[in-house]
Structures are given as structure tokens and as C-alpha cells.
Amino acid sequence: MKCKVTVNKNTLFTEEGVSLYSALVPRGFGGACGGHGKCGKCKVKASGALSALTQKERDLLTNDEIESGVRLACMTYIEGDCDISYEEAGASQIRTDGDLREYVLSPSFVKYGAAIDIGTTTIALRLYDSAGNLISGQSCLNPQRSFGADVISRMEAALKGEAAAIAASIRNGVNELIKKAARGAGIDPHDIDGAVIAGNTAMLYLLTGEDVEPLTHAPFAAKRLFGCNVPASDIGLDAISENAVIYFPPCISAFIGADTTAAICSAGMYEAGGITMLTDIGTNNEIVLNDKGSFYACSTAAGPAFEGAGISCGMSGGDGAVDKVYLKDGKYRVRVIGDKAPAGICGSGIVDAVACMLDTEDLDETGYLEEDITLDENVTLTQKDIRAIQLAKGAVHAGIVTLLKTSGVKIEEVDTLYIAGGFGSYLDKENAAKIGLIPAELKDRITVTGNAALSGASLLLLSLPLRSECEAAVKKIKTVQLASNPLFVSEYAEAMLF
Ligand code: FES
Numbered sequence: 001m002k003c004k005v006t007v008n009k010n011t012l013f014t015e016e017g018v019s020l021y022s023a024l025v026p027r028g029f030g031g032a033c034g035g036h037g038k039c040g041k042c043k044v045k046a047s048g049a050l051s052a053l054t055q056k057e058r059d060l061l062t063n064d065e066i067e068s069g070v071r072l073a074c075m076t077y078i079e080g081d082c083d084i085s086y087e088e089a090g091a092s093q094i095r096t097d098g099d100l101r102e103y104v105l106s107p108s109f110v111k112y113g114a115a116i117d118i119g120t121t122t123i124a125l126r127l128y129d130s131a132g133n134l135i136s137g138q139s140c141l142n143p144q145r146s147f148g149a150d151v152i153s154r155m156e157a158a159l160k161g162e163a164a165a166i167a168a169s170i171r172n173g174v175n176e177l178i179k180k181a182a183r184g185a186g187i188d189p190h191d192i193d194g195a196v197i198a199g200n201t202a203m204l205y206l207l208t209g210e211d212v213e214p215l216t217h218a219p220f221a222a223k224r225l226f227g228c229n230v231p232a233s234d235i236g237l238d239a240i241s242e243n244a245v246i247y248f249p250p251c252i253s254a255f256i257g258a259d260t261t262a263a264i265c266s267a268g269m270y271e272a273g274g275i276t277m278l279t280d281i282g283t284n285n286e287i288v289l290n291d292k293g294s295f296y297a298c299s300t301a302a303g304p305a306f307e308g309a310g311i312s313c314g315m316s317g318g319d320g321a322v323d324k325v326y327l328k329d330g331k332y333r334v335r336v337i338g339d340k341a342p343a344g345i346c347g348s349g350i351v352d353a354v355a356c357m358l359d360t361e362d363l364d365e366t367g368y369l370e371e372d373i374t375l376d377e378n379v380t381l382t383q384k385d386i387r388a389i390q391l392a393k394g395a396v397h398a399g400i401v402t403l404l405k406t407s408g409v410k411i412e413e414v415d416t417l418y419i420a421g422g423f424g425s426y427l428d429k430e431n432a433a434k435i436g437l438i439p440a441e442l443k444d445r446i447t448v449t450g451n452a453a454l455s456g457a458s459l460l461l462l463s464l465p466l467r468s469e470c471e472a473a474v475k476k477i478k479t480v481q482l483a484s485n486p487l488f489v490s491e492y493a494e495a496m497l498f
Contacts, residue, residue, distance in 0.1 A: 003049070004081045020044060020073035020084060029086065030108065030464030033245045034229030035074040039110065039193075042073040049080025099455050101268050103463040105132045108247060109194025112187060114178060114240070115457035117259055118142065118199035118207060120151055120283045121307050122316060123173055124454045127181045127192070132462050136185035143173040144206065149309065150283060151202045155212045167209045168236075174207075175239035182239075192240040195232070196247045198457040200257030200284060201225075204248060208235055220254040227251075227471050247467065249460055250474045255299035260286040261474055262456025265466060267418045267449060270295075270473035274415040277403075279396060279438075280452060281306050281347075281421035287399045288477070289407055295477040296407045300399040300488075305392040306347040306421065311385045313378065315344030322379050323426050325352035332356060334376045342376045348426040353381055354389060355431035358498055365498045390496045393437040398491035400439060405487060406480050417442045420452030436498060 001016045005023060014023045021035045021042055031042030040060035047069055057072045073086075107113055107130050115126045124139040147157040147166050158166050174197075182189035197207070201222055205212045208230070214221050227250030232240055249258040249265070263280050264270060269290045278288045285302035288295065308314035308321070315321050320343030324335035334349070336342045345353065353375055357363035362373055367390045374380045404411055417438065419427060426448075433443035449455070459466055482488040 001080075003078050005078060006083045008085050014078060016078060016080065018078050020046060020050075020071065020076045020078065023078065024073055024084070024086070025468055029073065030106070030467065031072075031074060033243075034108075034247065036229060036231070036245060037072070037074055038243055038245065040072060041110065043070050044073050044076075044084050044086040045069045046071045046073075046076060046082060046084045048082030049078070050082055051077040051079060099450055100458055100462075101266065103459050104465060105462060106464045107132065107194070107462050108196070108464050109192070109244075109461070112185075112192045113461045114181070114192050114195040115454060115461045116174060116177075116195060116197045117262070117451060117454040117457055118170065118174070118197060118203045119259070119453075120200065120203065121145070121304060121309055123170075123177055124451055125174075125177050125181050126454060126458055127185050127187075128458065128462060135187070136181040138177050138181040138184065140173065140177050140180075143169045149304070151200065152216075154206060155202055155216050158206060158212050159216065163206070163209065163212070166206050170203075170207050171236040175237060178237070178239040189239045190241050193244045194247075194461065195237070195240065195244060196249065196262075196457040196461040198249055198257075198259045198262040198453045200259050201251040201254055202257070204251065204258060208248075215254045222251060222254040225251045225253075226258055227474070247460060249457070249467075250471055252297055252474055252477050253299075253479045255284065256286050256297050256479060259453035260288060260297065261470060262454075262460065263418075263420045263449070263452035264288055264456070264473065265459055265470045266420075266452040266456035267447075269418070270469065275409055275413050276416045276418065277400065277414055278418040278420065278452070279400060281392075281396055281419065281423070283307060283309070285392075285396050285399060287396075287403050289403050289409065291407055291409050293476075294407070295473065296403055296480055297477050298399055298403050298480040298482050300395040300482055302392040302395040303388055305385075305388040306350060306423070308344065308346045308350070310388050311345070311350065312382050313344045313380055314350070314385075315346055317346035317348070317423070317426075320344065321346040322349040322353075322375065324428070325349050325356055325375055327356050327359060330360065332373070332375045334379065342379050345375070345379050345381075347421070348423045348428065350381075350389060351423075351431050351435060351437060352428055354386070354498070355428070355434045357381075358434065363498065367496070367498060389435075390498075393435055394492050394496035397436050397439060397495035398488055399482060400442075401491045401495070402482060402485060402488040403480060411439055411441045414442060414445060417446050418449050418452065419446055420449045423448060423450070436495060
């Protein structure tokens with residue numbers, strides 16, 4: 001039977017037996033525990049033909065609330081026509097914050113929440129209070145690296161009986177990072193009662209103990225794509241509140257994970273009109289195209305060069321990393337993060353260094369290097385490094401071009417190209433175009449977004465309405481296979497040149 005439900009004076013029709021929570025979720029409604037009956041946050045005023053008040057509601061609501069008709073939406077079921085009202089997030093709660101785009105504050109937690117991105121190489125975390133203030137940020141290397149530098153070798157290790165050890169190592173790594181961040185903010189980590197964890201599909205499988213076997217061979221069918229809430233205790237996150245609920249944003253495919261979904265959310269791509277692209281440059285490079293509401297996505301194995309891994313003097317972008325290289329009087333000059341002696345070179349520095357080497361003609365267009373180039377003490381780039389950089393930049397460039405050609409969008413029609421990844425905000429756009437990391441036609445339309453996956457996870461933590469919008473957008477994405485795609489193969493061969 002269809003029931004007439006009036007919600008904040010708007011009428012909708014829904015089936016009998018549906019919970020108020022399910023009826024309201026499409027309107028951006030949500031509770032901190034995602035409808036699991038734990039948080040008591042899904043309060044609405046409701047009257048009419050509804051299921052009887054439960055004991056759990058009596059426990060979580062005050063007498064005054066019960067008397068004034070307040071119900072918990074996830075425990076109340078529609079039995080006929082009814083009337084619901086609740087406070088929708090208003091303009092006063094709209095926030096803009098650092099590298100987060102404007103959002104409606106409607107946090108999924110009560111006291112403190114954690115946004116976490118589990119990358120193949122690093123884990124990054126931000127802690128927020130319920131007013132949406134960033135109170136701490138931390139990152140560390142992914143401890144799973146001891147089971148292999150890349151996703152494939154870790155999945156192979158999991159299949160050889162190491163799955164439990166791999167899950168334990170990442171859970172331990174996340175717990176330790178949470179404790180460190182909480183210490184930095186001066187709070188008890190057990191007061192963290194909500195979290196969002198983004199990561200590529202394999203990382204989320206390895207964390208949750210899901211069998212990775214289907215991800216390791218054709219047709220690469222991911223049995224589970226997440227887009228769900230899980231009790232923290234189910235995945236061994238005992239550093240935080242035992243009642244905490246973890247939200248995993250949806251993955252798009254076996255190769256395109258929840259980190260890309262979060263990055264799309266961070267860029268606001270599904271809301272934007274026009275034609276936009278996003279490329280998240282990491283060990284795997286994911287590319288998404290929004291052609292006026294039609295979404296396409298692909299993934300290429302770029303290798304970790306731009307994350308500073310697999311490069312003889314490579315490192316991630318922390319203190320001591322060369323993050324900029326330039327020429328002065330024909331000589332290489334470097335800028336180092338943290339005013340320290342150079343300890344290595346990170347992604348943005350690598351892009352600059354290669355561009356300078358092309359200017360000095362130390363490097364030719366085939367990628368041939370006459371001799372190793374020393375940029376500063378401790379920082380030398382070798383022929384082997386250049387080959388790794390060629391593979392990485394060729395994969396990114398060819399992926400962008402292939403996605404555009406497949407969808408029929410002309411390169412000049414693209415309004416914005418968002419570049420996410422380990423570059424921070426220091427990627428030099430001219431140099432990125434000069435070395436062929438991105439097509440030169442797009443260089444004036446680039447927006448560099450830093451760790452967009454972490455920013456997206458933060459938004460999905462702080463603004464519940466974004467979760468349903470994001471999940472709906474993901475369902476529209478068509479994935480484009482590149483591995484045996486002749487168009488990609490020929491573009492890749494060409495894009496390897498400088
Ligand atoms: S108690 Fe209903 S959403 Fe948490």
C-alpha cells in the first residue's frame with residue numbers, strides 16, 4: 001500500500017513498512033550511525049500511522065522529547081499516512097574551510113570525527129570537532145609496505161595466507177595514527193565516534209578482510225563495492241569509541257576505488273555543469289570525466305614515481321624534500337621543504353627537474369640521459385629514474401586522451417582539469433605540460449587539489465547529505481577499460497616521449 005507522507009510540508013508517497021530513515025535519506029537526512037540504532041541522532045517529529053515507540057527509543061530520548069512527538073527515524077516504520085518534520089540544514093550552517101569546498105555542516109558524529117585516506121604508499125588522517133574545525137592532521141607510511149610495495153604484490157601475499165597479517169598491520173597503522181592525531185589535538189581518542197575511510201578498492205578489501213581473489217584476475221569483478229556503514233569494532237579500530245561507526249564511500253570498480261569517489265566529491269564534480277575532468281596521480285592513476293552529467297572513468301598503472309617511490313632519491317613531500325627545481329645562470333637550483341638540507345626529491349620537484357633537464361638539453365625527447373644529473377647534495381636523478389618517470393607521465397597523459405576520445409569530448413571543450421595526488425599544491429602547471437604529464441592544451445585550465453581523497457573523506461564526514469548525492473553520482477559512472485584498449489596502447493607509446 002502506498003502511504004502519503006508529509007515531510008516538512010512537502011508530500012511524498014512511499015510503501016507501508018518503510019522506515020522513516022529510509023524515506024528521508026534521499027532528502028539528505030542522516031544519523032551519525034547510519035541508521036544502526038546506536039547514536040540517537042536521527043530525531044524527527046512524527047505523527048500519524050506509525051509503528052509503536054520502542055524501548056530503545058525510550059532509552060535514547062528524553063521524556064519531554066517523547067511527549068512532544070519526537071521519534072528516532074531509523075526505529076520508526078510507516079504504517080499509513082503520516083506527518084514528519086525535522087530541521088533541515090540551513091544557510092547558517094554552510095561552511096567554507098581551507099581546502100574543503102563550501103558544504104552544509106551536518107556531521108556524522110557527535111564529539112569528534114576522523115577522515116582517513118588509506119593510500120598504497122601513505123595513510124593520511126584529519127580530525128574534526130563537531131563544529132567542523134580541523135583539530136589535527138597526521139600521515140604515515142602504509143605499514144603494509146612490508147608485504148610488498150604495490151597493490152598486486154600485497155594481494156598476492158594475501159592469497160598466500162598473509163591476509164590476516166596484512167589486515168592486522170593496516171588496522172594497527174590506522175589505530176596508531178588516530179592515537180597520534182588525538183594526542184596532537186589533546187583529546188581522548190575514544191571520544192572519536194565517527195570516521196570515514198577512503199582508499200582504493202584493494203586497500204579497503206585488505207583492511208576489512210574481504211577476499212581479494214576476485215580482484216586479481218579477469219574479469220576483475222569486485223564482489224563488494226562498499227558505500228556502507230560498518231561498526232568500528234568489526235574492523236578492529238579499537239583506538240576510537242566502541243560505538244563509532246565507519247563509513248566507507250562507494251568504490252566505482254575493482255580498479256577505481258573509494259578514494260576516487262571521495263576526490264570527485266571534493267571537487268564537486270557531480271554538481272558542476274559543463275565538462276570537467278579529474279586525475280588522481282598516485283601509484284594507480286584514476287581519471288574521471290564529467291561530460292555534462294555523463295560520467296566516464298578509467299584507471300592506469302602509473303607507478304609510484306610521482307609519489308617519490310621507485311626513484312633513487314625520491315621521497316614524499318615532507319621536511320627535507322626538494323619540492324621545486326629551477327635554473328639560474330644555467331645551473332640547477334632547488335627549494336627544500338622545511339628549510340632543511342635536501343634529503344630527497346618529491347613529486348612536484350621531479351616534474352620541475354625533468355622540465356629543467358629538457359631546457360638544458362641534458363635530457364632528449366626520447367628520455368636519454370647522457371649522465372646522471374646531480375641537482376643538489378643528496379639529490380641525483382639517473383637514467384633509471386627517468387624511465388620510471390616516462391612510464392608514469394605517459395600513463396597519465398594517454399589515459400586522459402583515451403578517455404576524451406572514447407567519450408567523444410574534444411580537448412578544447414574541457415572547462416577544468418582537477419589534478420589530485422601527492423603533489424600538494426606545488427605542481428608547476430607549465431612544467432607539467434612541458435614534460436607531457438598532461439596535454440599542453442589543458443595547462444591553463446588546471447586546478448591542483450592536493451590530497452583530494454582526504455578532503456572528500458572530510459566532506460563525507462562533515463556533511464551527511466553529501467553521502468547520498470555521492471552514491472547516486474557513482475552509480476552513473478561508466479568505466480572504460482584501458483589494459484587491452486588499442487587506442488590507449490598507441491597513445492601511451494607516443495606519450496612516453498618528452
Ligand atoms: S540511531 Fe538512528 S541513525 Fe543512529
